Amino acid sequence: PIGLINGKLIDLNETIVPMEDRGHQFGDGVYEVTRVYNGRCFALKLHVDRLYRSLRELTIPAVYTYDELAEFHDLLIKESGIADGAIYLQITRGFSPRAHGFPENVVPCLTMSIRPAGAAPDKNKLEGAKGLLIPDERWLRCDIKSLNLLGNVMGKQKAKEAGCFEGIQVRDGFVTEGTSSNFFVIKDGVAWTHPRSNLILTGVTRTLIVEKIAPDLGVPVIEKRFDEAFAKAATEAFISGTNSEIVPIVALSGQPVGTGSVGPVTRNIQQAYWAMVDRECGR
Ligand code: PLP
Numbered sequence: 001p002i003g004l005i006n007g008k009l010i011d012l013n014e015t016i017v018p019m020e021d022r023g024h025q026f027g028d029g030v031y032e033v034t035r036v037y038n039g040r041c042f043a044l045k046l047h048v049d050r051l052y053r054s055l056r057e058l059t060i061p062a063v064y065t066y067d068e069l070a071e072f073h074d075l076l077i078k079e080s081g082i083a084d085g086a087i088y089l090q091i092t093r094g095f096s097p098r099a100h101g102f103p104e105n106v107v108p109c110l111t112m113s114i115r116p117a118g119a120a121p122d123k124n125k126l127e128g129a130k131g132l133l134i135p136d137e138r139w140l141r142c143d144i145k146s147l148n149l150l151g152n153v154m155g156k157q158k159a160k161e162a163g164c165f166e167g168i169q170v171r172d173g174f175v176t177e178g179t180s181s182n183f184f185v186i187k188d189g190v191a192w193t194h195p196r197s198n199l200i201l202t203g204v205t206r207t208l209i210v211e212k213i214a215p216d217l218g219v220p221v222i223e224k225r226f227d228e229a230f231a232k233a234a235t236e237a238f239i240s241g242t243n244s245e246i247v248p249i250v251a252l253s254g255q256p257v258g259t260g261s262v263g264p265v266t267r268n269i270q271q272a273y274w275a276m277v278d279r280e281c282g283r
Pocket residue numbers: 033152177178179180181182200201202203204205206240241242243
């Protein structure tokens with residue numbers, strides 16, 4: 001497997017990042033995951049814009065321009081020969097003797113890797129998957145795509161142990177998002193999702209649905225918080241994310257959502273998403 005450190009090609013099995021990288025010791029860094037279809041990055045501009053925002057919020061200097069980052073993505077695709085995959089990118093504050101406060105004169109460290117992904121949609125995408133409502137135990141800056149993912153990791157594991165594909169998190173009675181996805185419900189033909197705030201990550205997939213796909217399909221979107229009972233009474237539900245794309249959620253905590261099978265609004269949104277990928281990446 002190949003990767004990049006600060007733009008230079010490396011063998012992932014042989015390269016070791018210094019012990020005192022603040023990413024290891026404090027989770028002091030940010031990341032992005034971008035899908036590659038047909039040898040091309042999908043929605044890279046939106047991912048890089050969000051990366052810059054995450055860096056700004058943590059006052060980590062953005063060392064690379066958009067063009068440089070795009071070039072690194074292309075280099076990984078070319079060198080790996082992976083046409084359908086996902087590229088992971090991480091920037092940490094850098095290496096410095098361990099101390100909580102920001103070190104001075106530290107240089108951020110960029111690491112990237114590429115992994116293959118299935119080109120064909122899997123069973124969950126086609127037939128729907130189960131969700132488990134779980135308490136949202138994360139910190140209060142979920143809008144930053146930071147390396148601190150313990151809350152998400154613990155939540156996903158809880159869902160997995162219950163035989164569910166995703167944990168749908170609930171904070172103070174209101175449904176926020178999945179552990180690695182955003183969450184939507186459909187009620188009376190209207191799509192509801194948690195508003196942009198510090199309590200959710202504004203997903204690139206979510207943005208594409210809210211700003212382009214739903215309006216094109218004539219599906220009204222309400223960005224307003226809703227509670228657990230509202231979600232359980234929805235006619236349809238789905239999660240969205242770079243890796244998941246659109247996965248219909250056909251059961252929530254053991255109860256069927258609507259008819260318990262994939263609903264028409266979700267299916268239309270999913271197909272419009274794939275059509276958008278096809279247009280941009282020429283699949
Ligand atoms: N919310 C969380 C907590 C995530 O980790 C992710 C993606 O990993 C998303 C939402 C979806 O974001 P995107 O659509 O940009 O992949």
